[in-house]
Amino acid sequence: MKINGNFLNIAESYLFSMTAKKIREFVAETGKDVIRLSIGDVTLPLPAACVEAMEKASREMGNKATFKGYGEEQGYEFLREKIREYYTAKGVDLSINEIFISDGAKSDLGNILDIFAKDNIVYMSDIVYPVYLDTNIMAGREVKFFEGNAKNSFLPLPDENVKADIIYICSPCNPTGAVYNKEQLKVWVDYANRNGAVILFDAAYEAFIRDKSLPTSIYEIEGAKECAIEICSFSKTAGFTGTRCGYTIVPLDLVRENVALNKLWLRRQTTKFNGVSYIIQRGAEAVFTDEGMKQVRQNIDYYLGNADIMRKTLKEMGIWFVGGDNSPYIWLKCPGGMSSWEYFDFLLSHGVAGTPGVGFGKNGEGFFRLTAFGDRDNVIKAMERFKNAK
Amino acid sequence: MKINGNFLNIAESYLFSMTAKKIREFVAETGKDVIRLSIGDVTLPLPAACVEAMEKASREMGNKATFKGYGEEQGYEFLREKIREYYTAKGVDLSINEIFISDGAKSDLGNILDIFAKDNIVYMSDIVYPVYLDTNIMAGREVKFFEGNAKNSFLPLPDENVKADIIYICSPCNPTGAVYNKEQLKVWVDYANRNGAVILFDAAYEAFIRDKSLPTSIYEIEGAKECAIEICSFSKTAGFTGTRCGYTIVPLDLVRENVALNKLWLRRQTTKFNGVSYIIQRGAEAVFTDEGMKQVRQNIDYYLGNADIMRKTLKEMGIWFVGGDNSPYIWLKCPGGMSSWEYFDFLLSHGVAGTPGVGFGKNGEGFFRLTAFGDRDNVIKAMERFKNAK
Numbered sequence: 001m002k003i004n005g006n007f008l009n010i011a012e013s014y015l016f017s018m019t020a021k022k023i024r025e026f027v028a029e030t031g032k033d034v035i036r037l038s039i040g041d042v043t044l045p046l047p048a049a050c051v052e053a054m055e056k057a058s059r060e061m062g063n064k065a066t067f068k069g070y071g072e073e074q075g076y077e078f079l080r081e082k083i084r085e086y087y088t089a090k091g092v093d094l095s096i097n098e099i100f101i102s103d104g105a106k107s108d109l110g111n112i113l114d115i116f117a118k119d120n121i122v123y124m125s126d127i128v129y130p131v132y133l134d135t136n137i138m139a140g141r142e143v144k145f146f147e148g149n150a151k152n153s154f155l156p157l158p159d160e161n162v163k164a165d166i167i168y169i170c171s172p173c174n175p176t177g178a179v180y181n182k183e184q185l186k187v188w189v190d191y192a193n194r195n196g197a198v199i200l201f202d203a204a205y206e207a208f209i210r211d212k213s214l215p216t217s218i219y220e221i222e223g224a225k226e227c228a229i230e231i232c233s234f235s236k237t238a239g240f241t242g243t244r245c246g247y248t249i250v251p252l253d254l255v256r257e258n259v260a261l262n263k264l265w266l267r268r269q270t271t272k273f274n275g276v277s278y279i280i281q282r283g284a285e286a287v288f289t290d291e292g293m294k295q296v297r298q299n300i301d302y303y304l305g306n307a308d309i310m311r312k313t314l315k316e317m318g319i320w321f322v323g324g325d326n327s328p329y330i331w332l333k334c335p336g337g338m339s340s341w342e343y344f345d346f347l348l349s350h351g352v353a354g355t356p357g358v359g360f361g362k363n364g365e366g367f368f369r370l371t372a373f374g375d376r377d378n379v380i381k382a383m384e385r386f387k388n389a390k
Numbered sequence: 391m392k393i394n395g396n397f398l399n400i401a402e403s404y405l406f407s408m409t410a411k412k413i414r415e416f417v418a419e420t421g422k423d424v425i426r427l428s429i430g431d432v433t434l435p436l437p438a439a440c441v442e443a444m445e446k447a448s449r450e451m452g453n454k455a456t457f458k459g460y461g462e463e464q465g466y467e468f469l470r471e472k473i474r475e476y477y478t479a480k481g482v483d484l485s486i487n488e489i490f491i492s493d494g495a496k497s498d499l500g501n502i503l504d505i506f507a508k509d510n511i512v513y514m515s516d517i518v519y520p521v522y523l524d525t526n527i528m529a530g531r532e533v534k535f536f537e538g539n540a541k542n543s544f545l546p547l548p549d550e551n552v553k554a555d556i557i558y559i560c561s562p563c564n565p566t567g568a569v570y571n572k573e574q575l576k577v578w579v580d581y582a583n584r585n586g587a588v589i590l591f592d593a594a595y596e597a598f599i600r601d602k603s604l605p606t607s608i609y610e611i612e613g614a615k616e617c618a619i620e621i622c623s624f625s626k627t628a629g630f631t632g633t634r635c636g637y638t639i640v641p642l643d644l645v646r647e648n649v650a651l652n653k654l655w656l657r658r659q660t661t662k663f664n665g666v667s668y669i670i671q672r673g674a675e676a677v678f679t680d681e682g683m684k685q686v687r688q689n690i691d692y693y694l695g696n697a698d699i700m701r702k703t704l705k706e707m708g709i710w711f712v713g714g715d716n717s718p719y720i721w722l723k724c725p726g727g728m729s730s731w732e733y734f735d736f737l738l739s740h741g742v743a744g745t746p747g748v749g750f751g752k753n754g755e756g757f758f759r760l761t762a763f764g765d766r767d768n769v770i771k772a773m774e775r776f777k778n779a780k
Contacts, residue, residue, distance in 0.1 A: 002507035041459035051452035062441035068632035069431035110662025117392035242458035272500025
């Protein structure tokens with residue numbers, strides 16, 4: 001038996017293990033506490049509406065009359081219909097046949113690659129959610145990068161000389177927090193349509209967008225239904241990181257080589273997936289009730305409130321940054337010309353931990369990520385430490 | 391962008407849509423009722439222990455102090471430890487690092503192929519769970535078949551002239567209900583080790599084995615840890631078909647090309663998967679409580695009781711069959727030399743539906759599958775119809 005040798009080409013990332021080790025050592029040596037502005041996970045509990053829905057669904061599973069066995073692989077209609085309505089409110093018309101429920105964006109981002117041939121050229125930001133890169137290395141595909149930097153405010157546009165087949169766009173971006181506007185996304189959509197490429201649009205942080213002029217779905221852009229797959233999740237919207245539910249939209253109009261990609265993805269999912277738990281789908285459905293939506297908004301307001309406190313401090317200190325207004329992430333330029341790791345060590349010595357930007361790609365050198373998922377009191381205390389750090 | 395053209399080589403299966411259509415038409419034309427002995431899904435509700443555990447876990451998710459965000463991709467230790475103990479009781483020693491929790495056997499059976507190179511020869515039964523075949527066609531692999539038939543009681547052994555790399559074994563088998571004994575599995579393990587092949591052992595129906603001499607895990611066979619991956623599920627054990635939880639065992643001793651497959655699978659799962667819902671993992675953990683185990687056994691007893699009634703009738707009628715004693719499936723030879731579809735039509739005209747064997751592969755022609763997942767009263771009534779069918 002021959003193994004898939006491409007696995008051996010995936011770089012081991014030491015980013016999070018290294019930051020954890022440094023924090024551990026600092027605490028052991030100094031006895032001081034460290035406030036972590038490096039948390040990439042939500043911390044607020046699930047909305048009560050979701051909890052109640054899942055308790056009820058659990059009980060239904062224990063009663064013969066209401067028990068549910070296998071559901072459709074693409075998800076229950078009750079949930080797909082709610083997502084359809086959610087998009088209608090954004091001005092995007094979808095059919096429920098274009099919506100596929102999954103156990104989360106990470107699974108879909110990895111699994112969607114099954115429907116593409118190996119010999120496609122993949123195009124992504126150099127500063128990137130590592131899953132985009134690793135899944136393609138695993139499949140042995142060629143990857144080219146577009147470069148985010150301070151000059152383009154970490155919102156790079158395509159290089160017309162690159163002929164790409166599969167394009168990754170994350171907006172609001174993890175890790176930079178930068179958000180593309182409609183004009184910028186139109187450039188990407190037009191580029192993709194000119195090249196016959198497919199955009200994989202990661203909208204996991206769309207619920208953090210509060211500026212109504214910014215697009216929360218790529219389908220707000222004309223021509224996107226002919227070139228883009230949108231992948232989204234309840235993880236950051238409703239705190240589902242440990243509950244696991246997301247969805248992927250493959251428009252019926254997205255056709256390549258005379259084959260509808262919707263049909264290929266349906267085939268992939270019906271062959272290699274058996275749907276998301278009924279209980280969890282009922283929990284996700286509750287996100288869309290009035291009560292659920294209100295609770296979700298309160299939670300996101302809380303995180304954005306944290307980000308706002310951080311933004312104010314950075315502005316006062318004259319530190320360059322993007323993000324934090326329509327995103328839980330802030331991406332700052334390390335002051336004093338420090339490298340990402342130098343700044344990490346410097347901040348840590350003052351009791352605050354963040355994430356070195358270089359860990360997300362070479363263009364991240366000299367930059368640094370802060371996240372807004374922590375406690376309010378800690379954020380306030382951390383900003384005091386920021387100001388006093390010398 | 392180029393699509394994965396292998397998708398176009400997957401045969402569309404009309405088996406279940408065709409049987410459903412014929413039943414629908416029969417009912418519309420005659421107004422008679424049809425008892426379905428064709429159900430491949432469980433019908434009894436979840437054990438109360440599982441329901442209570444999931445209600446509790448749902449509430450934990452609504453409380454900041456007990457909320458759970460991202461868990462480890464390979465599953466919570468509380469569940470992996472319970473599975474380890476379950477195997478210990480079978481006489482199989484595992485480390486929890488060899489156990490990976492998933493959302494079900496179908497996902498793992500599909501996704502495990504990521505760790506293998508494309509140019510491996512795959513070896514499976516001609517009468518087969520379609521997922522084995524379709525997932526490999528999707529990846530463009532060459533597939534060879536071993537042939538189950540009445541002569542070998544649908545428990546085929548390897549052809550030594552075939553040099554296979556990846557071997558699928560399902561025992562108790564879906565769709566035949568046949569169960570390999572230890573001597574037969576030893577032949578497969580030895581063959582795999584001689585050829586450097588890897589066995590993918592589908593143990594989804596292991597909980598139905600009541601004959602203590604029959605192996606419920608391939609690791610009961612000497613040498614299996616050097617060649618076999620075992621994939622199992624709570625779907626048929628505890629009625630989790632709509633709740634979604636399973637597990638895969640990749641022994642640390644399973645090494646090919648100097649690489650531990652355990653490490654490759656861990657890499658695959660940490661890159662393309664984000665673990666199973668905390669709530670669902672708590673439900674699966676409850677299967678292993680005394681109360682859960684008792685309830686699970688009662689449910690399986692019920693299904694096996696159905697199978698027993700069917701077996702008695704078939705014996706009385708002198709119909710040849712396998713399965714049904716350690717499996718929810720019975721695989722019978724169509725009486726009177728009828729083809730699978732002729733027998734389907736014949737039985738349907740007497741108000742009973744089953745599944746034509748030829749739908750699972752060419753060697754299934756002339757055979758027929760009955761399942762024991764229905765209601766007791768209906769099974770008794772269906773057997774009366776069997777006896778009176780002329």
